[in-house]
Amino acid sequence: MHLDHAVTMPDRHTHSAEPVRPDGSRRALRIGLGGPVGSGKTAAVAALCRALRDRLSIAVVTNDIYTREDAEFLRREAVLPPERIAAVETGACPHTAIRDDISANLEAVEDLEATVGPLDLILLESGGDNLTATFSRGLVDTQIFVIDVASGDDIPRKGGPGITTADLLVVNKTDLAPYVGADLDTMAADAQRGRGDLPVAFTSLTQADGIRPVADWVTGCLTTWRAGSAA
Numbered sequence: 616m617h618l619d620h621a622v623t624m625p626d627r628h629t630h631s632a633e634p635v636r637p638d639g640s641r642r643a644l645r646i647g648l649g650g651p652v653g654s655g656k657t658a659a660v661a662a663l664c665r666a667l668r669d670r671l672s673i674a675v676v677t678n679d680i681y682t683r684e685d686a687e688f689l690r691r692e693a694v695l696p697p698e699r700i701a702a703v704e705t706g707a708c709p710h711t712a713i714r715d716d717i718s719a720n721l722e723a724v725e726d727l728e729a730t731v732g733p734l735d736l737i738l739l740e741s742g743g744d745n746l747t748a749t750f751s752r753g754l755v756d757t758q759i760f761v762i763d764v765a766s767g768d769d770i771p772r773k774g775g776p777g778i779t780t781a782d783l784l785v786v787n788k789t790d791l792a793p794y795v796g797a798d799l800d801t802m803a804a805d806a807q808r809g810r811g812d813l814p815v816a817f818t819s820l821t822q823a824d825g826i827r828p829v830a831d832w833v834t835g836c837l838t839t840w841r842a843g844s845a846a
Contacts, residue, residue, distance in 0.1 A: 634756075634840075643674075643734035644840040645724065646833060647713060647750035649777055650761035652743030655787040655820060657685045659761055660740050662826035663833060664694035671735040671837070674699040674727040676720055678709050678742045685740060699731050709742030710749075717754040724754075736837060746775025757836055759829070763788040768797040771805035779809045783816060783832050790819040 636642050648656050657677070664673055673695060677685035679702065686702035689695070701723040705712040712720055724737055739755055741748055750758045760781035762770050765788055771778060778784060784806055792799050799817065806815045816828035 640733070641841060641843075643672075643728060643732070643737045644757075644837050645737045645739060645755045646836070647739045647741065647755035647758040648761060649709075649713065649741040649744060649748040649750065649758065649781070650785075651745060651763075651766065654743070654761045654763045654766070655785075655818075656740050656743070656761050657688055658820045659759075659785065659787065659818070659826065659829065660685075660738050661689055661692055661694045662820050663738060663830055664689070666826050666830040667736070667833065668695060672731075672733065673736045673738065674701070674731060674734050676701045676703060676723045676727070676737065676739045678703045678705050678712050678720070678740060680705050680707065680709065680742055685742075696731075699727065701727055705742060709744045710747070713739070713741045713748070713750045713754060715751075717751050720754055736833070744777075746770075746773060746777050749776050749780065756840065757782040759783045759785055761785045761787055764792045764797040764799070764802065765795050767795075768792075768799075768802045769805075771802050771809060774809050778806070781813070782836075783814050783829070784810060785829055786815060786817045788819065789817050790821055 634642060648660060650656050660675055667673060675689060675695060679685055681704060683702035686700050689700050690697045703712060703719045703723055720739060728734055758781050760777040764786060786802055789799060818829060819825045
């Protein structure tokens with residue numbers, strides 16, 4: 616795995632999962648975003664940064680297999696200052712770096728906290744993966760899974776750990792539903808059956824405030840985190 620910056624302190628991950636920093640302050644809330652290729656994860660990260668950057672101190676870590684394309688897109692879009700966006704090249708299936716061997720992502724997170732902190736929120740975007748992609752709880756505190764209506768309105772019914780267990784399921788690109796024959800009511804009903812009480816947000820990021828349901832959920836998680844409970 617490769618970072619886009621030098622690895623200088625390879626053994627400092629020991630307490631990464633701990634919610635409190637050594638000085639007693641609450642560390643940044645870490646939220647993972649996963650989902651299939653093309654579902655809109657990077658667009659969601661960009662929209663969240665734009666919606667929240669004026670009131671929160673935010674950083675982002677992206678994961679791609681052999682490139683840094685998602686990080687470069689976020690930098691070109693100037694959603695955050697470039698030093699707040701780090702890239703990890705996984706070199707293998709994206710889930711390996713967010714669930715199996717999380718060391719490169721932890722290194723990136725801790726470098727960001729050390730260089731641009733203190734931070735309120737760190738967004739970690741997985742590379743595009745299948746419906747089984749989940750994050751290690753040693754890496755993130757809560758996780759979002761993004762799917763899109765263009766992939767078919769049967770996706771929530773197909774399930775998989777990403778859909779059924781993520782703390783928030785985002786059904787993106789709702790503006791395309793009439794053009795691809797997707798029934799949003801069916802998707803909502805299937806998602807509820809598979810997820811129970813876990814929340815679902817329907818989004819269209821082509822709309823000016825389309826990220827609002829997700830941004831509101833994130834700020835709610837941060838409020839809970841600051842109060843002393845994991846989101």
